[in-house]
Amino acid sequence: MIAELGHFSLILALGISFCLMVLPSWGVYSRNLTLMHTGGSMAAGLFVFLLTSFLCLGYAFITDDFSVSYVARNSNTALPVAYKISAVWGAHEGSFLLWTLVLGTWTFAVALFSRDLTVDMRARVLSVLGVLAVGFILFLLLTSNPFDRSLPVYPTEGSDLNPLLQDFGLIVHPPMLYVGYVGFAVPFAFAIATLWSGRLDTAWARWSRPWTNIAWAFLTLGITLGSWWAYYELGWGGWWFWDAVENASFMPWLIGTALVHSLASTEKRGVFKSWTVLLAIAAFSLSLLGGFLVRSGVLTSVHAFAQDPERGLYILVFLVLVIGSSLTLYAVRAQGIKSNALFTWSSREALILVNNLLLAVATGAVLLGTLYPLAYEAFTGGDKISVGPPYFASVFVPIVMVLFAFMAISTRSRWKDTSAGFSPRRQAVYFAAAVAIVSLLSALLATLVFPVILVTSIALWITINLADDVLTRLRNKRAKLRALVSQPLSYYGMLFGHLGIVVSMIGVCCTVYFSTEKDVRMLPGEVVSLGGYEFEFHRMKKVQGPNYVADQGEIKVSRDGEPVTTLFPEKRLYTASQSVMTEADMDPGFFRDLYVALGEPVGESAWAVRVHVKPFVRWIWFGGLLVALGGILAVLDKRYRLSRRTSESVVGASVV
Amino acid sequence: MKFGKMKTHRRNRLLLVIFVVVMSGSGIAMALLALNENINLFYSPQEIVDGKAPVGQLIRAGGMVREGSVVRSDTDLTVSFRVSDLKNAEFTVHFEGILPDLFREGQGVIARGILRDDGEFVAEEVLAKHDEEYMPPELNDVIEQAHSEAAK
Secondary structure: OHHHHHHHHHHHHHHHHHHHHHHHHHHHHHOOHHHHHHHHHHHHHHHHHHHHHHHHHHHHHHOOOOOEHHHHHHOOOOOOHHHHHHHHHOOHHHHHHHHHHHHHHHHHHHHHHOOOOOHHHHHHHHHHHHHHHHHHHHHHHHHOOOOOEOOOOOOOOOOOOOHHHOOHHHHHHHHHHHHHHHHOHHHHHHHHHHHHHOOOOOHHHHHHHHHHHHHHHHHHHHHHHHHHHHHHHHOOOOOOOOOHHHHHHHHHHHHHHHHHHHHHHHHHHOOOHHHHHHHHHHHHHHHHHHHHHHHHOOOOOOOOOOOOHHHHHHHHHHHHHHHHHHHHHHHHHOOOOOOOOOOOOOOHHHHHHHHHHHHHHHHHHHHHHHHHHHHHHHHHOOOOEEEOHHHHHHHHHHHHHHHHHHHHHHOOOOOOOOOOOOOHHHHHHHHHHHHHHHHHHHHHOOOOOHHHHHHHHHHHHHHHHHHHHHHHHHOOOOOHHHHHHOOOHHHHHHHHHHHHHHHHHHHHHHHHHHOEEEEEEEOOOOEEEEOOEEEEEEEEEEEEOOOEEEEEEEEEEEEOOEEEEEEOOEEEEEOOOOEEEEEOEEEOOOOEEEEEEEEEEOOOOOEEEEEEEEEOHHHHHHHHHHHHHHHHHHHHOHHHOOOOOOOOOOOOOOOO | OOHHHOOHHHHHHHHHHHHHHHHHHHHHHHHHHHHHHHEEEEEOHHHHHOOOOOOOOEEEEEEEEOOOOOEEOOOOOEEEEEEEOOOOOEEEEEEEOOOOOOOOOOOEEEEEEEEOOOOOEEEEEEEEOOOOOOOOHHHHHHHHHHHHHHHO
């Protein structure tokens, strides 16, 4: 009964989204204010019915209603309740329902917080979001209904959630990621609405900026959590694989990063207007492409859901329609947009342009590598290839190194013209100082590795510039501390965002160059030494979990005879699905992780064991968290909280 | 046309265009070069047996692990197994390290590595499907082909 209620409210949500698509835009067309105003209540209704539908599915999971075939395939009576709830988005149908609910939530949020928009703009934006909602809900109902029952004969026991997903990381990672992905629908809707109205001024940049920032912050968080989850649950100590689906989330992030920066220039200085619109369209299109790649199964990926050509085709058609129509609209309307603001080559605008170009090129390179196997297969008549991770490393890394170098100087840049406060000589001194400090440190630690010295030096160079910028702001202020606290939150957002990148840079390069690992065959009592630590394989024992049995190893780690920690990696057999899972154990630390995973029993009482020592690996995710925090701080800035704002462009379009 | 005499905004525009072209051009060139070096072609057991796969290059190959063919060393982590297309073509894979959790006899695998000139495959990575439902598209084709030809 509850499942039918869920199905029914999904159908109602479809009806409402259809009205949301049609009524406000009809109002705009016929200049009917009443119709334009319907958007808000439609958005609320859409949200309520999608939420109802989602809660119904959650209820079916909690009450073990195995007559619903989605529940039967992805749950089990022995599954802990937290995982029963996260199992709602553990496979295709439910995760797409979550995706759609997130769209409904964003739509509702836009309706709530956009009262200072002009009536017709608000109607247009909501109506664009309505179009997307129609597409998503139709997809759910036509190809992937999570409420399908298998009556009259249904299983008495479910076949359990994929063990890889029975983990805290998977409870939080998909929702964060989806909030980010789908969040780009909002700047997309603003961009389309602006093109549609033909008033491509800088006001749309001010409206979209907080929305973009928050979506981007959540996407950052989602990717960071995903990488962390892969590290301890899936990856045998790897944290990024250049897997097709990881790339699918990374491309919108890269373009989103470009968008966050270019929106700033469009808002503050009225430049790059049409480029910013194009970025907003690209960011959302890449999110949709990600959805297509994950759900169609066209690419070999550790993330791919069971493939289904029909679903893939639907999303592909939807993708083509959305991208095609928005680019057509762009082509028709974006001409003749002129920005008259002048800026010099050392200005912040110019540096943001460099940032955007580099990020766009990086995205292009990742896109090429991700889609190349598909193109290759199509053109050669079925020959299958894969593009190896070295491709991505060798193309992506040089591009971001250039980007980071520009990032260092851009911190000190100013809008319009930087020459007054910027001195190349000082930058040279800073960079030399950074290189000297890093080289000295590496020499002391006896780890002279050129790429690490280079990356860390640039990281330090960026940090010095950030510090210099803070000090410059405090100069001439008497109460330094108060001046520091009274800086706008968006400034802190910038600081944290860039510092986060610095932290991640250091984490990535130290992990890549200093990690050591060994796969060894170990008998109880045997010792393997790695990276200055001794790992003693003490013994194995059987452990009983709620829905699994496990072989648990006990590994004593010591350094120079001093005990450091004892690790308990497990090899689990999940009884319902009879699937085997590796549960690694680690000793996390600020400067290094010790990581142990059990392979398989290899004769007698010997086990295959993998041990890792991974320096600075936590910094990768810590940096990601800082970046996300930066994005959120920028949104909380009080200038976005001013409820009354005139919608005219505040920025002089011509500052000649 | 002298560069120095151009109006500032026109010069700026020219510089911008040059900058964009150089930037994206070198990006694309770099990407294509790297792509050329890093594509790994996939070969079915039949193609390996027929000698259609290149020797000594990094390639991928896959099929089903033959029941009872997994042989482990008693002293280290070397393991070998036979990969077949469920018909008559099969080849030996050597690997040193930890096999994935879903590696099973009778199940599909994809190995990335190098074919030796004696026709045996040295894998540096072995991938198995990651859940019960999912089958990598490459393997699907190998198995479908094998089935459809067996039916003839």
